[in-house]
Amino acid sequence: MSQSDLIRFRRMCGQFRWLAVFMVVSVGSLLALMYVIAPGVLALRGDFRSTPVQWLAQTTWGLPSAFYLFAVWSIGSALGQLAKGRLIQPTLSRALRRVGLSLGVGGVVSVFVVSNLIRLMGEARGGYLHFDVAGMTLGMIGGALFLLGRVIDQADRVQAELDEMI
DSSP states (O other), X not given: OOHHHHHHHHHHHHHHHHHHHHHHHHHHHHHHIIIIIHHHHHHHHTOOOSOHHHHHHHHHTTHHHHHHHHHHHHHHHHHHHHHTTOOHHHHXXXXXXXXXXXXXXXXXXXXXXXHHHHHHTTSOOSOSSOOOHXXXXXXXXXXXXXXXXXXXXXXXXXXXXXXXXX
């Protein structure tokens, strides 16, 4: 990679980092407004017509979003480190594991945990899983990314061992 290509790559990584920060801040703010701030303001004004259990059940639906936003934050963090000149291999393996774990947990929470928590609160009836194809897909992709991060770590250890032999 030539010096100009490296500079362009680092600049694009830095730009993508700020895009990830913008996404996390804007979507996180909207989620906070929707699940915390607006109900709080309505409760203070006396216009809140839901019980605390109903509010908690509605807030539970947004739980997977927190994991997905952490995945986006992790991507932005990794690209910010690359923009500063950090080595690709250790940054990539750490980012793959964090993003994979976040997406995997978010998918599992979306499919299994949310519907059962709402059932425990007495606010829903029906099956024991929420048939969420997007959540299932993100869970599978997350698991694959986590495993790829581990493969890259193993490859780094093997490379270090081979370098010691030479």
